[in-house]
Amino acid sequence: xxxxxxxxxxxxxxxxxxxxxxxxxxxxxxxxxxxxxxxxxxxxxxxxxxxxxxxxxxxxxxxxxxxxxxxxxxxxxxxxxxxxxxxxxxxxxxxxxxxxxxxxxxxxxxxxxxxxxxxxxxxxxxxxxxxxxxxxx
Numbered sequence: 002x003x004x005x006x007x008x009x010x011x012x013x014x015x016x017x018x019x020x021x022x023x024x025x026x027x028x029x030x031x032x033x034x035x036x037x038x039x040x041x042x043x044x045x046x047x048x049x050x051x052x053x054x055x056x057x058x059x060x061x062x063x064x065x066x067x068x069x070x071x072x073x074x075x076x077x078x079x080x081x082x083x084x085x086x087x088x089x090x091x092x093x094x095x096x097x098x099x100x101x102x103x104x105x106x107x108x109x110x111x112x113x114x115x116x117x118x119x120x121x122x123x124x125x126x127x128x129x130x131x132x133x134x135x136x137x138x
Contacts, residue, residue, distance in 0.1 A: 016113070020106055027102060031095045038091065042084040049076035 053073035060066060 013113070016109060020102075020109075023102055023105075027095070027098045030098075031091060034091045034094075035088070038084055038087045041087075042080055045080035045083075046077060049073055049080065052076075 050073065053069050056069040056072075057066060060069065
């Protein structure tokens with residue numbers, strides 16, 4: 002077998018592995034950011050719930066109960082809104098990273114000499130079947 006073909010194939014495989022590692026890095030970063038946002042949301046809601054439960058255990062007056070519940074709902078809404086903003090920011094950042102990764106892959110593929118040597122057919126080669134058909138008629 003042609004050793005040049007094998008070298009080129011190995012280079013292509015190495016490039017694919019490198020691209021996969023870069024994608025893995027991006028994915029890991031995104032997952033870590035989502036996990037951090039989820040933990041912040043859970044912690045914030047638990048703290049708000051604990052504060053509301055503590056307040057409810059100390060009071061028996063209806064206006065105080067309503068005030069505590071209103072405060073809890075306010076904190077809950079704030080926590081969810083902050084998590085939604087953080088998630089949107091993560092998604093925008095991830096979109097930019099994925100787009101950059103994809104564009105680098107396309108540039109690398111276009112400038113790759115391995116592809117040209119694996120498929121050594123000229124790109125501008127035109128089939129001459131049209132000429133043969135014209136002569137036959």
